[in-house]
Amino acid sequence: MNPLNDWSLNQTRRTFFGSGGIRLGGIAAGILAAQESRAEQTVQVHPPLMGFPHFAPKAKAIIYLHMNGGPSQIDLWDHKPVLEGHFDKDLPDTIRMGQRITTMTSGQSRLPVAPSMFKFARHGQCGTWVSELLNHTAECVDDIAVIRSVHTNAINHDPACTFVTTGSEVPGKPSVGSWLAYGLGSDSNNLPAFVVLTPRWTSKQAAQALFSRMWSSGFLPSKYTGVALRSVGDPVLYIENPSGVDSTSRRLMLDSLAKLNQRSLDRFGDPETLTRISQYEMAYRMQSSVPELVDLSGETQQTLEMYGPEVQKPGTFAASALLARRMVERGVRVVQILHRGWDQHGSLPSEIRHQCYDTDQACAALLKDLKQRGLLDSTLVVWGGEFGRTVYSQGALSHTNYGRDHHPRNFCMWLAGGGVKGGVVYGATDDFSYNIVENPCHVNDLNATILHCMGIDHERFTYRFQGLDQRLTGVEPQKVVQEILA
Numbered sequence: 001m002n003p004l005n006d007w008s009l010n011q012t013r014r015t016f017f018g019s020g021g022i023r024l025g026g027i028a029a030g031i032l033a034a035q036e037s038r039a040e041q042t043v044q045v046h047p048p049l050m051g052f053p054h055f056a057p058k059a060k061a062i063i064y065l066h067m068n069g070g071p072s073q074i075d076l077w078d079h080k081p082v083l084e085g086h087f088d089k090d091l092p093d094t095i096r097m098g099q100r101i102t103t104m105t106s107g108q109s110r111l112p113v114a115p116s117m118f119k120f121a122r123h124g125q126c127g128t129w130v131s132e133l134l135n136h137t138a139e140c141v142d143d144i145a146v147i148r149s150v151h152t153n154a155i156n157h158d159p160a161c162t163f164v165t166t167g168s169e170v171p172g173k174p175s176v177g178s179w180l181a182y183g184l185g186s187d188s189n190n191l192p193a194f195v196v197l198t199p200r201w202t203s204k205q206a207a208q209a210l211f212s213r214m215w216s217s218g219f220l221p222s223k224y225t226g227v228a229l230r231s232v233g234d235p236v237l238y239i240e241n242p243s244g245v246d247s248t249s250r251r252l253m254l255d256s257l258a259k260l261n262q263r264s265l266d267r268f269g270d271p272e273t274l275t276r277i278s279q280y281e282m283a284y285r286m287q288s289s290v291p292e293l294v295d296l297s298g299e300t301q302q303t304l305e306m307y308g309p310e311v312q313k314p315g316t317f318a319a320s321a322l323l324a325r326r327m328v329e330r331g332v333r334v335v336q337i338l339h340r341g342w343d344q345h346g347s348l349p350s351e352i353r354h355q356c357y358d359t360d361q362a363c364a365a366l367l368k369d370l371k372q373r374g375l376l377d378s379t380l381v382v383w384g385g386e387f388g389r390t391v392y393s394q395g396a397l398s399h400t401n402y403g404r405d406h407h408p409r410n411f412c413m414w415l416a417g418g419g420v421k422g423g424v425v426y427g428a429t430d431d432f433s434y435n436i437v438e439n440p441c442h443v444n445d446l447n448a449t450i451l452h453c454m455g456i457d458h459e460r461f462t463y464r465f466q467g468l469d470q471r472l473t474g475v476e477p478q479k480v481v482q483e484i485l486a
Contacts (some may be wrong), residue, residue, distance in 0.1 A: 075117075134356060134360050321363065420484055
């Protein structure tokens with residue numbers, strides 16, 4: 001599964017035939033000329049690897065909704081009513097058990113418990129507890145599997161974001177989207193296999209930076225890096241032809257450039273030259289496909305209202321969610337939406353309201369929209385952040401205001417759609433939402449489960465790099481969370 005090895009084999013054959021003096025030019029030219037038009041119609045731009053998927057997939061596409069900064073599980077999904085009796089009391093040592101905390105709260109004289117100020121209620125036929133902040137998403141809980149016991153190794157944003165999206169704290173590994181694009185390709189010939197959207201957020205507080213490694217191809221060929229669509233101006237820079245250059249001229253230029261790049265590939269054998277050829281071609285195709293993609297004029301008023309008042313404002317989360325559905329319809333394999341501003345060390349009650357205003361209605365609309373179009377069964381939707389938040393307050397504490405520090409020991413994520421059993425809750429935490437007491441789910445267990453839904457055995461999905469058979473799920477044993485699968 002290494003294109004460099006494949007190229008080496010091809011280069012050996014070319015060298016052999018070239019040194020043997022065999023020249024097929026005339027015959028080959030005639031054959032290619034006869035087949036050219038037919039080949040253009042049948043060749044898949046993003047083909048899967050041979051033998052992929054490993055087994056019949058439940059999901060053909062994935063929409064990954066990343067809430068960057070660490071959403072507070074205590075205020076959204078992990079209902080802890082007993083905390084009311086512990087307000088402003090010190091976190092018991094029997095709960096913390098000497099576990100590490102960040103330098104942002106390690107200097108505090110005490111760690112006062114801060115119960116959530118938000119009301120929870122049971123929703124759906126399944127009766128899942130959901131915060132009042134997520135009233136729209138709560139309408140969809142019968143289609144959602146909530147995992148309350150996700151845990152990670154990292155306690156700070158950069159390594160934690162890298163971990164949840166690449167399976168490793170060490171930069172340089174491929175993202176989950178790149179792994180899927182590499183293994184499964186895409187059904188779309190006019191859009192990238194992996195598209196990334198980074199919508200703006202309502203909160204005025206500074207947000208953690210997004211790192212391109214979260215959608216990078218790492219050591220995989222760079223053509224599997226996610227293509228980030230811009231939220232302001234042209235979705236892709238320079239997608240329009242320069243003044244005075246028409247489509248025919250651009251086509252002739254790209255054909256000539258492809259011939260030059262092919263000569264470079266034949267001479268030097270750099271696999272990245274193949275990426276350059278394919279990306280120039282994709283850019284040309286996107287000149288017509290992207291403007292059509294972002295044009296929402298064909299959507300019904302009912303659909304637009306379902307996504308909420310922000311949907312027709314480019315760059316909002318609602319607009320991004322609707323674009324994600326449109327991309328899945330057009331055969332894109334992976335869509336990743338990264339929403340910033342969830343790092344609420346202070347003023348959490350007011351700030352988390354902003355974040356939920358941005359995302360709650362749109363997330364619910366995305367699930368409903370996919371379902372009514374018959375796409376939810378074949379589309380896996382994943383929601384979550386890089387870690388959770390502490391039960392104790394960072395800074396001043398009152399009944400109406402508090403902050404929360406980073407908490408990697410447990411946090412909540414949810415999955416819906418392709419291959420997932422709706423209306424279930426997996427895992428449980430103690431009364432302080434501090435430690436897992438039932439069914440822990442490591443970040444790479446989650447990644448193994450995502451691959452499984454897409455028809456991939458994570459243990460067999462490898463890429464040779466630096467002398468190792470690298471995997472998204474790492475070298476330690478990981479498991480597919482069968483309990484949440486349909």
